Amino acid sequence: MPVGTLGSVKGISQDVLEELGVEILLGNTYHLYLRPGVETVRKMGGLHRFMSWNGAILTDSGGFQVFSLTDLRKVTEEGVAFRSHLDGSAHFLSPEKAMEIQIGLGADIMMAFDECTEYPATRERARASMELTLRWAERCKKYFEEHKNEVPWSRSQVSGVRSEENEVLRSAQDDTTTKGGWDRQTQALFGIVQGGMDAELRRESALRTIDIGFPGYAIGGLSVGEPRELTRDIVLSTLEHLPSDRPRYLMGVGTPEEIALYAQSGVDMMDCVLPTRAARHGLLFTSEGKVSIKQARYAQDESALDPACDCRVCRRYSRAYLRHLYAANELLAQVLNTMHNLHYYLATMRTVRAWIRGGNQM
RNA sequence: GCACAGGUGGGUGAGUGGUUAAAGCCAACAGACUGUAAAUCUGUCCCUCUCAGGAGGUACGGAGGUUCGAAUCCUCCCCUGUGCA
Numbered sequence: 001m002p003v004g005t006l007g008s009v010k011g012i013s014q015d016v017l018e019e020l021g022v023e024i025l026l027g028n029t030y031h032l033y034l035r036p037g038v039e040t041v042r043k044m045g046g047l048h049r050f051m052s053w054n055g056a057i058l059t060d061s062g063g064f065q066v067f068s069l070t071d072l073r074k075v076t077e078e079g080v081a082f083r084s085h086l087d088g089s090a091h092f093l094s095p096e097k098a099m100e101i102q103i104g105l106g107a108d109i110m111m112a113f114d115e116c117t118e119y120p121a122t123r124e125r126a127r128a129s130m131e132l133t134l135r136w137a138e139r140c141k142k143y144f145e146e147h148k149n150e151v152p153w154s155r156s157q158v159s160g161v162r163s164e165e166n167e168v169l170r171s172a173q174d175d176t177t178t179k180g181g182w183d184r185q186t187q188a189l190f191g192i193v194q195g196g197m198d199a200e201l202r203r204e205s206a207l208r209t210i211d212i213g214f215p216g217y218a219i220g221g222l223s224v225g226e227p228r229e230l231t232r233d234i235v236l237s238t239l240e241h242l243p244s245d246r247p248r249y250l251m252g253v254g255t256p257e258e259i260a261l262y263a264q265s266g267v268d269m270m271d272c273v274l275p276t277r278a279a280r281h282g283l284l285f286t287s288e289g290k291v292s293i294k295q296a297r298y299a300q301d302e303s304a305l306d307p308a309c310d311c312r313v314c315r316r317y318s319r320a321y322l323r324h325l326y327a328a329n330e331l332l333a334q335v336l337n338t339m340h341n342l343h344y345y346l347a348t349m350r351t352v353r354a355w356i357r358g359g360n361q362m
Numbered sequence: 363g364c365a366c367a368g369g370u371g372g373g374u375g376a377g378u379g380g381u382u383a384a385a386g387c388c389a390a391c392a393g394a395c396u397g398u399a400a401a402u403c404u405g406u407c408c409c410u411c412u413c414a415g416g417a418g419g420u421a422c423g424g425a426g427g428u429u430c431g432a433a434u435c436c437u438c439c440c441c442u443g444u445g446c447a
Binding site: 001003004005006010011026028031058060061063064065067068069072084085086111114116192218220221222223224228231249250251252253254255258270271272273274275276277278280281283292294295296327329331333334 | 390391392393394395396397398399400401402403
């Protein structure tokens with residue numbers, strides 16, 4: 001899932017995303033709540049219509065901002081008091097509020113409001129944080145159950161571009177009978193597993209989140225500065241405790257190598273700002289490894305960015321030109337770089353899917 | 363020709379006797395980036411030596427001078443801009 005925090009994947013338009021084969025985007029509760037505000041989005045017919053996106057949308061709950069805006073917030077049992085990073089104004093996000101906003105935005109998948117535990121954290125701190133996330137998860141589900149018919153759009157208005165490749169989402173969508181199943185006319189609420197870097201806490205968090213019952217489960221609290229091997233260990237051990245017949249969503253990961261590994265390991269969904277942010281910063285992912293296009297060595301390099309890539313950028317432009325665009329601070333650099341990186345990520349996922357469909361598994 | 367103003371490191375531009383190898387910005391070069399406060403951030407950026415801490419050498423138009431000490435003060439010269447002839 002490319003990340004489109006503010007209702008836009010930076011540097012790239014919706015029609016190009018569709019052309020790239022993007023089926024689902026991530027948006028953000030906190031940011032869209034601050035600007036343009038839920039009421040505006042609701043009045044515009046929900047986030048899909050507002051941003052003219054025919055695919056699916058998952059909204060993050062604002063839980064990550066609890067982690068990243070550390071200087072601007074205060075966490076209590078009730079919720080999180082924020083100061084807006086835009087104008088310093090005071091706001092309060094609670095599980096109920098996060099649900100209300102996400103219902104208003106009308107995303108296909110909404111995330112429970114969690115606390116993304118910082119790293120490093122003591123076991124006690126990780127447990128307390130996990131317990132808070134569990135209590136919040138119950139509140140989220142309760143609020144959602146009571147208000148889930150308030151979504152501002154009906155699914156039939158959205159002409160899906162979902163392809164048959166999106167089997168996991170589809171199966172979840174059709175699953176309306178089991179515990180935590182979602183009505184296809186409404187939205188799905190996913191729970192989030194926390195537990196820091198402790199395998200035992202992760203297990204407990206997973207089991208208790210499953211007890212609450214959701215149509216999909218996310219592994220949160222990773223990619224927060226810990227060593228990558230630790231991320232891998234925690235992901236793999238947590239995965240074992242999550243039902244394989246529900247989407248398993250690993251939040252905030254990762255590099256092309258990582259997403260391939262995790263997908264092969266059983267992760268069904270991932271989101272990451274890396275492809276888009278790195279693109280804007282001149283870091284491009286290719287079949288030959290990372291290419292920092294700003295480097296002087298590419299100044300007169302006529303070759304394609306990635307000879308093995310069939311994206312519009314690689315078919316048409318030279319490394320020399322891409323470097324020049326970057327050095328000259330041309331907007332087109334960001335557009336083209338983003339296009340390539342997203343294409344590369346999506347191509348990576350297509351390869352993994354084919355591999356899995358071929359009967360492989362880890 | 364006269365009168366003002368000014369000549370600083372790749373560029374721009376601070377600095378008007380010591381704490382200045384010389385601010386800041388730009389350029390250049392390298393690095394970082396993983397549920398987006400990110401078209402962002404960090405480092406290097408006169409030369410030589412050192413693994414590092416650091417050591418040495420050059421340097422503020424030129425040449426002299428004053429001073430313990432000068433990019434900073436004085437003299438002459440060169441150059442640039444503006445105004446007046």
